[in-house]
Amino acid sequence: MNTTHSKYKCIIFDCDGVLVDSEAIGNQVLVDLANELGANIDLNYAYQHFKGGSLGGCMKQIETLISSELPNDFEERYRKRSFENFRQYIQPIEGITEIIKNLKIPFCVASSGPISKIRLNLEFTGLLPYFEDRIFSCYTLQKWKPDPAIFLWAASSMGFDPKDCVVIEDSLTGVKAAKAGGFDVFGYAAQDYTNELKGKADLVFEDMKELSYLL
Template sequence: MARFDMVAFDCDGVLVDSELATCKVLAAMLCELGWNITLQETYSAFVGRLVRDEIPMIEQRIGRPAPPDFYQQFVARRNAALAQGVAPVRNVAAAVERLHAAGMKFCVASGADRPKMELTLGKTGLRPWFEGRMFSGMEVARTKPAPDVYLQAAQVMGVAPERCLVVEDTPTGITAARAAGMTVYGYAELMDAQLLLEAGAERVFDDMAQLPALALA
């Protein structure tokens, strides 16, 4: 008997290679506020976190209140950057197709807002695979690292949490999936594999071509 009945993907960094473009926008905006943060520092500090929730930290760092429309401006500039082009994660399209051919249920459960998911999945050609199977942490009571979005996905998809495999690339997402009672595999092509294991990933892998064999075993 197969171990899993469903694969739940995070979106950014797992399905779509959107983190770099997003962090470039955020780094530029933080520099405009006087925080001379590098792109790598932005990546380390903010990937896996909601910028909206990090505004108090930003204000502490710059020593004054952020502009009232800072988050709205970030979303607008981020979406404009992503609309110019975003690529799918390497080998993920073929992996999803193989899961579909094998009859495996799958969905996307992201901490991001639905318009961002629709934009990036649409730009990468992945959206048809996930129509009706997109779950946003912005539409539940608590977003990641709380388990709400993963529990909602399991309920709607009709799968017991313990029969779900989650693919995540950040400690925040791994914490959320573990709290939902799900098994988590860490995708570590760009992230520190040891960091993902320490956060609670059962195993890590660095090529989406490996995923079907791992999920269908």
């Protein structure tokens, strides 16, 4: 396995659900806010329809569910409530800190979230020192996955071609973005309850501790 994948010179990590265990927290806040407006959805719905997407896309989806426009302060309320919950409850993905500490090749993070959110979540989980100056946000480009722009920008900024990089993703949207950019992509499937990554990612794994062997 090691000989097959030793071609990689750079690793591009997604943030939510790959570095930090934020998916359940962020999605639950979205579910709660949507249900306060009458959406009547649960966390499973959020995992299927919101995971890996932009907040704007999730908000459009909620508008469809409630058949009306969201209040103007919806995003502000989401950011405030999720920030409070992240600060209290967020943890690094089990095993990721050891992986990061022992990596011998360059790595970075490329996420759909705003820079401020990425930095805070990495800070809350003790991972920020490892990613300082190597944080790439879709908000900077105003282009969101499944558009590959974020990964292409991250790779070129790190000084590598897509073929030399591997992307670590946990959402189908992210996997599609990486493949569209010409990257190999490993799907982290610990929370992939519907097996949607199988057959789409180049390789699927469920325990983050496996990653060092896969690389």
